[in-house]
Amino acid sequence: MTTQHVLSLLVENKPGILTRVAALFARRGYNIESLAVGTTEIEGVSRITVVVSLDGLPLEQVTKQLNKLINVLKIVELEEETSVARDHMLVKVRTDSSTRSQVLEAVTLFRARVIDVVSDAVVIEVTGDTAKCQAFLKVLEPFGIKELVQSGAIAVSRGSKSMSEKVLR
Amino acid sequence: MATETLTGAQALIRSLELLGVDTVFGLPGGAILPTYDPLMDSKKLRHILVRHEQGAGHAAEGYAAASGRVGVCIATSGPGATNLVTAIADAHMDSVPMLAITGQVNSFAIGTDAFQEADIVGITMPITKHSFLVTRAEDIPGVVAAAYEIATTGRPGPVLIDFAKDAQNGKFEFSWPPKIDLPGFRPITDPHGKQVQAAAELILKSHKPILYVGGGVIRAEASNELLALAELLHAPVTTTLMARGAFPDSHPQHLGMPGMHGTVPAVTALQKSDLLITLGARFDDRVTGDIKSFAKGAKVIHVDIDPAEIGKIRHADVPIVGDAKVVILMLIAELKAQMKNSRPDYEDWWVFLNGLKERYPLGYSETEDGKLSPQYVIQRIGELSGPEAIFAAGVGQHQMWSAQFIKYERPNSWLNSGGLGTMGYAVPAAMGAKVAQPDRLVWAIDGDGCFQMTNQELATCTINDIPIKVAIINNSSLGMVRQWQTLFYNSRYSNTDLNTGTDTIMVPDFVKLGEAYGCLAIRVEKIEDVDAAIKLAMETNDRPVVIDFIVGRDAMVWPMVPSGISNDAVQYARDAAPIWDGDE
Ligand SMILES: Cc1ncc(C[n+]2csc(CCOP(=O)(O)OP(=O)(O)O)c2C)c(N)n1
Numbered sequence: 001m002t003t004q005h006v007l008s009l010l011v012e013n014k015p016g017i018l019t020r021v022a023a024l025f026a027r028r029g030y031n032i033e034s035l036a037v038g039t040t041e042i043e044g045v046s047r048i049t050v051v052v053s054l055d056g057l058p059l060e061q062v063t064k065q066l067n068k069l070i071n072v073l074k075i076v077e078l079e080e081e082t083s084v085a086r087d088h089m090l091v092k093v094r095t096d097s098s099t100r101s102q103v104l105e106a107v108t109l110f111r112a113r114v115i116d117v118v119s120d121a122v123v124i125e126v127t128g129d130t131a132k133c134q135a136f137l138k139v140l141e142p143f144g145i146k147e148l149v150q151s152g153a154i155a156v157s158r159g160s161k162s163m164s165e166k167v168l169r
Numbered sequence: 170m171a172t173e174t175l176t177g178a179q180a181l182i183r184s185l186e187l188l189g190v191d192t193v194f195g196l197p198g199g200a201i202l203p204t205y206d207p208l209m210d211s212k213k214l215r216h217i218l219v220r221h222e223q224g225a226g227h228a229a230e231g232y233a234a235a236s237g238r239v240g241v242c243i244a245t246s247g248p249g250a251t252n253l254v255t256a257i258a259d260a261h262m263d264s265v266p267m268l269a270i271t272g273q274v275n276s277f278a279i280g281t282d283a284f285q286e287a288d289i290v291g292i293t294m295p296i297t298k299h300s301f302l303v304t305r306a307e308d309i310p311g312v313v314a315a316a317y318e319i320a321t322t323g324r325p326g327p328v329l330i331d332f333a334k335d336a337q338n339g340k341f342e343f344s345w346p347p348k349i350d351l352p353g354f355r356p357i358t359d360p361h362g363k364q365v366q367a368a369a370e371l372i373l374k375s376h377k378p379i380l381y382v383g384g385g386v387i388r389a390e391a392s393n394e395l396l397a398l399a400e401l402l403h404a405p406v407t408t409t410l411m412a413r414g415a416f417p418d419s420h421p422q423h424l425g426m427p428g429m430h431g432t433v434p435a436v437t438a439l440q441k442s443d444l445l446i447t448l449g450a451r452f453d454d455r456v457t458g459d460i461k462s463f464a465k466g467a468k469v470i471h472v473d474i475d476p477a478e479i480g481k482i483r484h485a486d487v488p489i490v491g492d493a494k495v496v497i498l499m500l501i502a503e504l505k506a507q508m509k510n511s512r513p514d515y516e517d518w519w520v521f522l523n524g525l526k527e528r529y530p531l532g533y534s535e536t537e538d539g540k541l542s543p544q545y546v547i548q549r550i551g552e553l554s555g556p557e558a559i560f561a562a563g564v565g566q567h568q569m570w571s572a573q574f575i576k577y578e579r580p581n582s583w584l585n586s587g588g589l590g591t592m593g594y595a596v597p598a599a600m601g602a603k604v605a606q607p608d609r610l611v612w613a614i615d616g617d618g619c620f621q622m623t624n625q626e627l628a629t630c631t632i633n634d635i636p637i638k639v640a641i642i643n644n645s646s647l648g649m650v651r652q653w654q655t656l657f658y659n660s661r662y663s664n665t666d667l668n669t670g671t672d673t674i675m676v677p678d679f680v681k682l683g684e685a686y687g688c689l690a691i692r693v694e695k696i697e698d699v700d701a702a703i704k705l706a707m708e709t710n711d712r713p714v715v716i717d718f719i720v721g722r723d724a725m726v727w728p729m730v731p732s733g734i735s736n737d738a739v740q741y742a743r744d745a746a747p748i749w750d751g752d753e
Pocket residue numbers: 563564565566567568590591592615616617618619620642644646647648649650
């Protein structure tokens with residue numbers, strides 16, 4: 001079985017950069033588990049977090065090929081032990097008067113938050129690593145998940161060093 | 170800094186001039202019209218009007234491959250741009266420095282399915298080294314300079330610049346040089362000293378090394394350094410299809426070309442070697458055959474400017490990222506230091522290799538239908554033209570014979586479509602080469618099939634005084650495909666008959682076609698006329714020449730390793746595998 005790896009890319013915020021990155025995965029036959037993009041502390045520089053299920057040679061190839069993209073400034077693999085990764089989920093769960101309290105109990109247990117309540121449903125927001133989010137979903141499943149929205153994982157290294165150090169000459 | 174008010178179109182032309190570009194191959198249309206206007210006044214840029222944009226693309230490639238300088242092609246939006254796609258893909262596969270300039274609809278119309286709008290940046294993303302869409306005039310100098318830098322630095326390749334029409338028309342204050350802003354582009358040219366040291370150690374420990382030389386050595390202009398390295402070590406050399414000419418064929422250490430149609434000595438040397446000294450080569454499947462059984466006993470030193478090539482196909486024991494020229498020079502110095510006065514002893518290895526060379530020289534058998542042997546014709550073209558000439562080939566049997574039977578002595582004398590295998594490359598590439606190197610004799614050695622894909626550029630050659638010589642190796646068929654049908658499909662010839670031979674309806678008649686284009690065109694059917702025809706072509710320089718060589722259609726390319734099979738199974742001729750000595 002292949003393991004999941006978190007790749008963090010600093011890229012120039014130029015038109016088409018997301019297409020270039022995504023197309024590279026597609027063309028070389030590599031699957032993306034999740035992808036998240038956003039701006040960073042440096043103007044004009046965006047950060048892409050990609051989670052891939054690849055090992056060994058293909059992982060090395062994809063990293064090298066990504067590095068060849070002119071607008072890619074830096075790539076690092078964020079190892080589980082030395083970094084933090086978080087998923088963000090919004091879940092709309094079916095509730096009624098008999099189940100609501102059970103759902104709210106789960107929310108407290110998982111340190112999630114209710115952000116909207118109507119008579120037959122609640123919208124819950126949860127943040128955490130993939131395992132926690134998946135466990136939470138398992139708990140909610142029996143009540144009926146009406147809608148699920150997930151961001152891709154975002155990740156950062158532990159400690160004081162920043163990925164953007166030494167990027168801009 | 171002094172500035173000058175220019176339109177985007179004027180700035181584009183000026184930028185190209187300032188970068189030292191002297192020739193562009195192209196064909197105008199609506200979206201690039203603003204640029205064609207100042208182009209008309211340029212004293213420094215020669216524009217050559219092609220008859221099809223694919224021709225412009227291959228001409229730019231031929232120009233680049235013959236001279237080492239950037240080739241430039243230019244087309245309008247939509248169909249003009251898409252007609253460049255094949256040539257761009259070709260340049261990408263063979264690492265040819267190229268700028269492809271396209272017009273685009275007005276920036277405010279982009280995305281509306283406007284007339285002749287095509288997302289050429291999107292279409293070419295996987296086949297360019299990089300691409301730019303320019304929507305503002307003031308961005309033009311910086312983008313053109315950046316594109317040039319990317320195309321020529323590190324591993325060369327094609328860069329596309331798509332200019333919206335309003336960017337060409339807009340006015341701004343032009344100044345030069347612009348700031349090139351490429352923070353993510355940092356090719357590594359200088360290798361790690363430690364790696365070079367490790368490579369030298371491995372070489373001196375090996376008993377059966379081989380220099381496996383690829384096209385990167387030609388792009389890096391490292392032929393002289395390669396020669397010095399090879400002679401220092403007295404190691405055998407093999408040059409891939411892309412590297413023919415990187416090492417002189419006349420050199421006794423040269424074993425010839427490896428791969429599917431490589432020489433028995435080259436293929437076997439790789440298989441039996443204990444160390445591949447890989448220089449600017451990429452373990453292409455046409456070289457390795459079945460990768461699992463390729464050079465099984467060999468360690469690998471892999472030198473490449475592109476880190477992604479290292480370990481892509483074959484694990485490298487000593488990976489070295491760097492420019493081939495720089496690496497080879499460092500390696501020579503390191504080897505000399507480590508060798509002191511002793512030379513590595515490859516005596517037994519040479520006994521084995523020389524035995525192979527003796528027993529399995531390149532050869533061919535005469536045709537059975539009395540027609541010319543294609544190999545003979547090609548060999549004579551090479552012998553009469555000499556090593557200073559340039560030879561561009563199409564794709565197919567004639568290409569392989571040209572790689573085998575012409576003796577190359579210098580880099581940039583052999584141009585072909587190796588990676589993509591593009592039929593139609595030869596005529597426009599020869600045209601581009603002749604423009605880049607007007608004093609050289611330039612041959613297009615083409616197939617009757619390939620020739621029919623891009624022969625319209627003969628009009629361009631005649632009108633622009635570009636006297637190339639075209640040798641059509643006319644076997645009246647898509648010969649290479651037919652060869653596979655003979656060998657692997659029970660001689661069932663599905664759709665490979667072209668009807669261009671003398672015993673067919675001869676459509677088209679290549680002599681009449683050549684004449685229609687203003688060329689000197691002749692047909693050669695007899696062996697005694699071959700030399701005279703080649704000499705006539707060499708003497709004729711007031712127009713292009715087309716020679717229709719009528720050759721036997723059953724001639725095959727040998728040796729051959731069938732696709733996907735181990736290189737151990739190389740066949741010298743049909744059903745004739747080489748015999749190995751004892752435990753070898
Ligand atoms: C554009 C393109 N289409 C198809 C092919 C497949 N193909 C490879 S060789 C070949 C035959 C070429 O025929 P010809 O030019 O007559 O050369 P010959 O093999 O007969 O010397 C074909 C069709 C190709 N390489 N390129």
